[in-house]
Each structure stands twice: as C-alpha cells, then as structure tokens.
Amino acid sequence: MTVMDIERPRVVPGPRQGWGPLPDGRRAPAMPPRPVVMPTRHHPRTGWEPLSGDALLQRLRITGRPRPEARPELARMLRVMLESGLERDGSASGGAATGPAVPATTPEGPPPLPVLVTKDRLTRILACEAHQVADGFGDRPFSLALACGSLIDVLFRQLVTVGSIGDPMEDGLAGLAVDDHQSDLRSWVEGLDGPEREELRAEVERQADGLRRRWPALDPAWLPRTQESLRVQYAGGAVELTARVDLVIGRPARDEGSVALVEVKSGSRRVEHRADLHLYALLEALRSPAPPFVVATYYSRTGELDVDPVTDELLVAAARRTAAGARRLVDLARGVEPDRRPGPLCGRCSILPDGVELAG
Amino acid sequence: MTAVGDRTRALVAPASATVDRDARARVRADLVARLAPLVARLPPGDPVVVSLPLLRQARTRPETVAAPQEPFAWRPAFVRRSLGLAVVDACARGRFRTPLEAVGPVASEAVERWEESGWRTFHWEPWVAGLAPGARAVVLAEAVSWASSLWSSLDWSVFDALPQIGGADDQWVCPAPRTLRLKGRPELRVPLVPGAPADPSASVRGTVGLVSVSGGHPPKAWPEELAYLALVASLRSPSRPVPARVLGLWPDAGADRSVEIDEAALMRAAERVVATVAAVAEARRAVPA
Numbered sequence: 001m002t003v004m005d006i007e008r009p010r011v012v013p014g015p016r017q018g019w020g021p022l023p024d025g026r027r028a029p030a031m032p033p034r035p036v037v038m039p040t041r042h043h044p045r046t047g048w049e050p051l052s053g054d055a056l057l058q059r060l061r062i063t064g065r066p067r068p069e070a071r072p073e074l075a076r077m078l079r080v081m082l083e084s085g086l087e088r089d090g091s092a093s094g095g096a097a098t099g100p101a102v103p104a105t106t107p108e109g110p111p112p113l114p115v116l117v118t119k120d121r122l123t124r125i126l127a128c129e130a131h132q133v134a135d136g137f138g139d140r141p142f143s144l145a146l147a148c149g150s151l152i153d154v155l156f157r158q159l160v161t162v163g164s165i166g167d168p169m170e171d172g173l174a175g176l177a178v179d180d181h182q183s184d185l186r187s188w189v190e191g192l193d194g195p196e197r198e199e200l201r202a203e204v205e206r207q208a209d210g211l212r213r214r215w216p217a218l219d220p221a222w223l224p225r226t227q228e229s230l231r232v233q234y235a236g237g238a239v240e241l242t243a244r245v246d247l248v249i250g251r252p253a254r255d256e257g258s259v260a261l262v263e264v265k266s267g268s269r270r271v272e273h274r275a276d277l278h279l280y281a282l283l284e285a286l287r288s289p290a291p292p293f294v295v296a297t298y299y300s301r302t303g304e305l306d307v308d309p310v311t312d313e314l315l316v317a318a319a320r321r322t323a324a325g326a327r328r329l330v331d332l333a334r335g336v337e338p339d340r341r342p343g344p345l346c347g348r349c350s351i352l353p354d355g356v357e358l359a360g
Numbered sequence: 361m362t363a364v365g366d367r368t369r370a371l372v373a374p375a376s377a378t379v380d381r382d383a384r385a386r387v388r389a390d391l392v393a394r395l396a397p398l399v400a401r402l403p404p405g406d407p408v409v410v411s412l413p414l415l416r417q418a419r420t421r422p423e424t425v426a427a428p429q430e431p432f433a434w435r436p437a438f439v440r441r442s443l444g445l446a447v448v449d450a451c452a453r454g455r456f457r458t459p460l461e462a463v464g465p466v467a468s469e470a471v472e473r474w475e476e477s478g479w480r481t482f483h484w485e486p487w488v489a490g491l492a493p494g495a496r497a498v499v500l501a502e503a504v505s506w507a508s509s510l511w512s513s514l515d516w517s518v519f520d521a522l523p524q525i526g527g528a529d530d531q532w533v534c535p536a537p538r539t540l541r542l543k544g545r546p547e548l549r550v551p552l553v554p555g556a557p558a559d560p561s562a563s564v565r566g567t568v569g570l571v572s573v574s575g576g577h578p579p580k581a582w583p584e585e586l587a588y589l590a591l592v593a594s595l596r597s598p599s600r601p602v603p604a605r606v607l608g609l610w611p612d613a614g615a616d617r618s619v620e621i622d623e624a625a626l627m628r629a630a631e632r633v634v635a636t637v638a639a640v641a642e643a644r645r646a647v648p649a
Contacts, residue, residue, distance in 0.1 A: 158497035161504055162464060171494030178436055178495045220460035223512060225505040231612040233577050240577075252512045252614075254363060287614030289363070 050303025052214035060249070060260050063294050063309035068257040070290035074312065078286060078319045082234050085323025086330060114233060114240035115326070115333050119276040122325040128346075129328055129338035142188045144200050145267055150176060150185055151204050152211070152266040152300050153246060157226040159211055160218060160247060168208035169201045207266055207300040214303055222249045230283040239326050243280050250292075257293035257310065259284060264298050273297050274308065278318035281310045291315060367607070367616060368515040371569050372553050375604035377622040378567075384594055384602060387623065391595075391630045392535060398637045399536040403644050407539035410636055412572070415585055418636040425636075426643035434487040436502040442482045443467060443499070444507035445526035445547060451507075452516055452525060459507035463500045509611035510547060510573055523571075524549040532595035542633065544592030546570035552604055570606045577613045587629035590621040602626070 051059050140146060154175030155165050165171055173189065176182040192200065218224040228248045232241045247262040261280045265273060277295040285291035296307045308314065332338060379387075402408065418425050447462040456462035467488060474485035488499060530544035548571035570589050579585065586606040594602040607618045619625055 154494065154498065157501045158494060161460070161501040162493075162497050166493050170492065171497070174492035174494030175498045178491070178498050180435060218460075220458040223458060223508045224460060225508045226501050228505055229575070229612040231576060233613070237577070237580075252364075287612075 050210070050214055051305055052303070053216045056214060056305060057216060059305055059307055060262070060294055060296055063307070065309040065311065067293040068285075068291045068310055068312075070253060070255050072289075074291075074315070075286055078282065078315060079234055081316070081319040082239075082323045082326065085320075085327050086235050086239065112238070114237055115330050117239060117241045117322065117326045117329060119243060119279050121329060122279060122322060123272045123275065125328045125332070126321070126325045128343060129332070129340070142185055144196060144203075147185060147189050147200055148203050148207070149266040150182060151189075151200075152207050153264060154179075155204075155208050156211055156215075156246060156264045156300070159215060160224055160226055163217055165208050165212055168204045172204060172208075210303055211300055218249060223251055224249045230280065230287060232283050232286045239330065241279070241283055241286075241322065241326075243283050245280055253288045253290035253292075255290065257290045259288070259292040261292050261295045262298055263296070264300055266300050268301065269297075269299055269304060269306070274306065275318075275321065277306075277308055278314055279322060281308075282315055282318040282322060285310070285315050364513065365515045365518065367513070368518040370618065371514070371550055371571070371605070371607050372518060372520075374553055375567050376620050378604070379594065379602040379621065379623055379626065383623040383626075384598065387591070387626045387630055388595060390627070391633065394630075394634045395534050395540060395637055396536045398634070398641050399534065399538045399540050401645070402538050402641050404538075405644060407541060408637060408640050409541045409543055410633055411543045412545065412574075412585060412588060414640075415588055415632055415636050416579060418639040419579070419581060419632075422639045422643065424643075425640050426647050434484055436499045439482075439484045439488065439499050440502040440506040441547075442484070442526065443470075443503040444510065446470070446482070447503060447507040448510050449525040451511055452522055459504045459511055463504050463507070467496075467500060467503075506573075510609070513573075513609050513611065513616070514571075519550065520553070521551045523551070524568075530589070530592045530596045532592055540637065542592045542595065544589040544596075546589050546593075546606070547573045549603075567601045567604045570603045571609065572606060573609045573611065575612055576610060578608065578610050578615050578617050581632065582608060582617050583619045583625065584628045584632040586617065586619045587621060587625040588632060591626050591629040591633070594626065 151168070151172035154172050155168055158171060158175065159165055173186055176186040176189075189197070189200065225248050226246060228245050230241075230243045230245060233239065234241075245261045246264045248259060249262070250259040253259055261277070261284060263273070263277060263280070274297075277297060281292055281295045291310045294307055294309055296305055298305050328339070399408070414425065443463070443466065444459070446466050447456075447459045450456050450462040450466050451459060456465070470482055471485050471489045474480050475489065480486070488496060491499065525548055527549065530546075532542045534540040534542070549568045550571060552567045552569055570586075570593065572586060572589055586608045589606050590603040593600070603621055605618055605620050607616060609616050
C-alpha cells in the first residue's frame with residue numbers, strides 16, 4: 001500500500017508521493033480540502049499571526065532537512081545508550097549499590113512489572129528526585145487548566161476524525177463521558193459553579209474556534225490517527241518507555257522517516273514540552289524502521305507551532321536524557337534513597353517546608 | 361521489524377509443515393485427558409472461558425483470574441476492534457481508500473441497518489446510535505487508529521484472495537464435567553499460496569495463516585500464545601486444515617512475530633491452556649464462597 005507522504009508537496013507526485021492505488025488498481029479522487037477562512041489577526045506587538053491551513057501543513061512538511069533514513073545501526077546505538085544507562089557505576093545513584101540496576105527476573109512465577117517511563121515521570125524525576133518521592137506520581141489535581149486541556153484533546157481528536165466540532169463544551173464533555181479515565185474530571189467540571197464553568201466554557205470555545213479555523217482537513221491518505229500509543233521496552237523488559245501521541249500523520253516508515261508526530265497543548269509554552277517531543281521521536285525511532293521526520297507541539301491557546309526536525313543529534317540527546325531519568329526511576333523502584341540536591345526550583349517548592357531536607 | 365511487503369509475503373508463503381490427522385487427534389486427546397481432572401475440581405460457578413487475554417492474565421497476574429468481573433458496559437475500546445475490522449474490510453474491498461474515510465460511513469451503515477431491521481451485526485449499534493456527537497467521535501477515532509495500524513501493517517496487494525477479516529470466533533467446548541470453552545479470535549484468516557505440502561499425506565488445500573493484533577509488547581511466551589489461536593481453530597473444525605502459521609502484530613511496539621504450526625507448537629499451546637485452567641481452578645478455590 002502506497003500512500004502520500006505528508007512531507008512531499010502534493011503538486012509533485014512521484015513514486016512515493018502520489019495517491020496510492022486502490023487494491024484493484026484504480027485511483028481514487030482527491031478529497032476536497034476543507035475551506036479555511038482565517039481572519040487577519042496580528043499579534044499585538046510583533047505582527048505575528050498563527051499559521052493556518054496549508055501554511056500550517058507546510059510548516060510540518062518542509063523541515064529544511066533531509067528526511068532521516070532507516071538505519072538499524074542508529075536504533076541499535078540508541079538502545080545501547082539506554083541500556084548502558086542502567087549499568088551501575090556508582091556515580092548516578094549516590095554510590096548506593098553495586099551491580100546491575102535492573103531488577104533480576106525470576107525464572108519461576110509471573111514476570112516482574114517493568115518500570116514505566118512516561119514524559120511526565122521523566123520530567124519530574126529529572127527535575128528533583130526528592131520532590132518526586134514526596135509528591136509521588138499520582139494524577140494531578142483537577143483545575144480549570146487541566147479540564148481545558150482534556151477537553152481540547154477530545155475536540156482536536158474529533159476535528160481530525162470527523163472534520164467538525166459542534167458546541168465545544170457539549171462535544172468535549174460527551175467525549176470525556178465515554179473515557180473511563182476522564183469520568184472523574186467530567187464530574188468535576190459539571191460540579192463547577194457558574195462563573196468558573198463560564199470561564200472554562202469561554203476558553204474552550206475560544207481554543208476550539210482556533211482549531212476549526214486553523215487546522216485544515218488532513219488528507220485521509222496520510223493515515224492521520226489520534227492518541228496513538230508508542231511503547232518500547234528495553235533491558236529485557238525491565239524498563240518500558242511509553243507515550244500517547246495526540247496526532248500521528250504519515251504512513252508508517254519503511255526506508256525513511258515518513259511520520260510527523262504532533263502534540264497539542266492548551267496551556268502556555270514550557271521548556272519541557274520540547275523534551276517531551278524528543279522522547280516521542282526517540283520512541284518512534286526505536287519502534288519503527290526509521291525515525292519520524294518531524295515532531296511538533298501545537299499550542300491551541302495561541303496557535304503557535306513549535307517544530308523540530310528529527311536529527312541524529314536530537315535522538316542521541318533524547319536517549320541520554322531518557323537513560324538518566326530511567327536510571328533514577330529504576331533506582332527509586334528498588335528502594336534507593338532519592339538524591340536530594342538543591343536546585344533552582346527549590347525556592348518555589350510547595351513541599352519543601354513540610355519536611356524535605358536538602359543535602360549540601 | 362520486517363518490511364511490510366516481506367512480512368505479507370511470508371504470511372502467505374506455502375506451509376512449511378503440516379499437522380496430519382493422527383497428530384491432531386493426539387493433541388486433542390492429550391488436552392482433554394489433562395483438562396478433565398482440572399475442570400472436575402472446579403467449584404460450581406460460571407463456565408471457564410479460555411481466551412488469549414486470559415492466557416496472558418494467568419501468566420502475568422494469576423492472582424486476578426478469579427476476580428469478579430465488572431458489569432459490562434459499552435465503551436470505545438470495546439467497539440474499536442469490530443468497527444476497525446469492518447473498516448479494514450471496506451478498504452480491502454476497495455470501497456474506501458483509507459480507514460479515516462471509511463469509519464464514518466461504515467458506522468452509520470451499521471446503525472442504519474439496525475434501525476431498519478433490528479439486526480445487530482456488531483451488537484454496539486444501539487449504544488452508538490444513542491451517543492452524542494462528541495462521544496461518537498471518540499468511538500470513531502479509536503477505530504480509525506486501530507484500523508490504520510492493521511491496514512498499514514500488511515501489503516494488501518500481495519493477497520491473491522481477500523483474507524477473511526474478522527468473522528466469528530473459533531470456539532471449542534471441552535468434553536468435561538463442567539463447562540470449559542476455548543475461544544480464539546484472530547483478526548485475519550489469510551489463504552496461503554498453494555505449495556507442495558511438507559507431508560504428502562496431508563492436504564494443504566484451504567490452509568490459512570492467522571493474524572493476531574495485540575496491544576503492548578510481544579510477551580516472552582508469544583510463540584505459545586500465537587499457537588493457541590491455531591490450536592482452537594484446529595479443535596473447532598477437525599475437517600479443516602490446521603492453520604499453517606500465526607502472525608502476531610504489536611503495533612504499539614512496532615513488533616511482529618510469526619510461529620509455524622506443527623504438532624510441537626500445538627502441544628506447547630495446549631500446555632499453556634492446561635496451566636491457565638489450573639490457575640483459574642486454584643484461584644476459584646481460593647475465593648471464599
């Protein structure tokens with residue numbers, strides 16, 4: 001099955017670019033693009049305006065770099081980096097123990113559960129182990145921002161899949177209602193008092209309107225899929241990297257990168273979002289023949305689109321960061337004391353006064 | 361990771377081994393002989409239904425196999441496979457180019473058929489019909505993602521004949537004092553390219569390969585788990601050839617595995633069934649009445 005690759009401009013069909021033949025050899029007509037009407041809205045200070053329609057897609061497609069090729073040796077090297085990150089050398093765990101950091105597997109009985117590494121766990125453990133131990137990896141408390149993010153995730157998914165959004169709050173809450181993991185959040189939203197609920201509604205409607213106006217219909221031939229699960233295990237299954245990507249566009253890679261990964265954020269731009277993207281790129285590079293050619297964050301609040309072409313350097317840096325975080329998570333799972341070092345965030349730490357003592 | 365074309369060609373390649381009638385009978389007799397005493401010791405209760413998920417659960421979380429099941433309620437995850445398979449079928453038949461194009465019409469047609477005739481092909485039609493647009497979009501989105509994984513995992517132009525996409529589960533009821541049912545649910549049954557049978561006494565006419573799609577990673581015991589699907593198929597229809605191979609796809613991990621089915625593979629799968637039923641029996645006995 002050949003499908004159009006999203007990186008290549010549609011006007012230059014080639015062997016790997018044109019519409020894919022149907023199973024019987026016929027060619028299907030192109031879907032008409034969704035008309036996009038964008039009012040001219042300039043940024044108050046810079047004259048900047050969000051990308052929309054084809055321009056938004058072009059920003060994803062055209063990275064200015066060659067697409068990464070399928071190189072099994074690169075994937076092997078990344079795996080070696082991750083695995084070697086778990087080898088105990090006494091330096092990364094406070095010299096607490098010697099021997100392999102990976103829990104021993106038992107030949108009899110059920111296999112041990114892997115240590116899960118998600119983007120949030122990675123960011124939090126790398127920020128401060130002590131905070132992480134005190135605060136745990138539990139769900140974040142409900143807030144208007146969290147609710148807005150969940151509703152926008154649902155609405156973005158709806159827009160990609162069915163091409164339209166009706167009443168944003170109504171559709172968003174209906175979407176949350178069929179998700180077991182979100183039923184508590186839905187109840188929380190429905191229990192909001194008038195002003196808070198109106199505040200949430202206004203923001204969700206504003207952001208949904210931006211999605212409608214700026215996001216063009218994605219060509220079905222690009223196999224757009226939402227909330228795709230990525231999972232990679234290493235160290236004999238002792239560690240599992242896992243992510244769920246808001247939008248994956250492009251046929252699965254064969255000889256070269258053909259996939260774009262997009263994360264949608266309803267809040268403000270934060271520095272760790274870039275690292276999240278790089279983790280996604282690493283996961284895709286490890287599970288597929290070739291890395292994605294681009295990873296991007298779309299900020300539905302502002303319409304900003306942060307795009308990172310995927311390079312070897314990006315993947316190597318992501319593997320290093322992931323290896324370091326995974327090592328600490330494995331250590332904590334084994335009961336190793338958290339490393340308590342003062343850092344720039346300590347002054348704003350909410351748990352510090354309640355008993356966490358800093359060393360040094 | 362195998363290239364899609366290579367993977368598909370390997371799936372439809374002539375069978376490398378066959379399981380003759382005697383071997384098949386030996387596997388069945390051995391399985392019945394080992395299951396019967398286990399089943400006899402089961403406390404009264406619901407019938408035991410062995411499936412691929414139960415096989416996995418018994419290996420990884422044996423303490424949970426007797427846990428009371430939550431009352432059934434429809435949710436998108438329960439719809440995505442059956443709707444996803446219908447979507448893949450519609451694409452394979454050339455009605456639509458891609459899952460995203462197919463999912464809306466396929467779901468709507470199913471609901472309309474139910475509304476007109478009362479006939480539920482998928483069972484979820486009344487639930488989907490009653491969903492608000494936002495909830496329905498989640499159902500469709502889940503199915504698109506699932507179907508896209510399967511659709512892009514194989515080169516459909518390689519198939520001479522259209523595979524059977526979905527269809528009824530393979531089921532076999534063990535002749536035992538209490539009800540024990542084995543259930544196999546492959547996603548595809550793919551006709552193989554005819555070739556010289558490895559065993560000239562066995563017929564390979566109509567031999568199929570099975571395809572199974574799972575979430576997560578291939579577990580360590582993937583060969584037995586995949587062979588389990590062939591075991592159930594062989595028990596269910598003694599007149600049909602035993603599936604020649606089973607291809608497992610784990611799209612989350614970008615992984616695939618394939619197992620060739622011979623007598624030894626069936627025996628190993630039967631071992632897993634026996635171990636699973638033993639785990640269920642033990643867990644049920646441990647649960648206070």
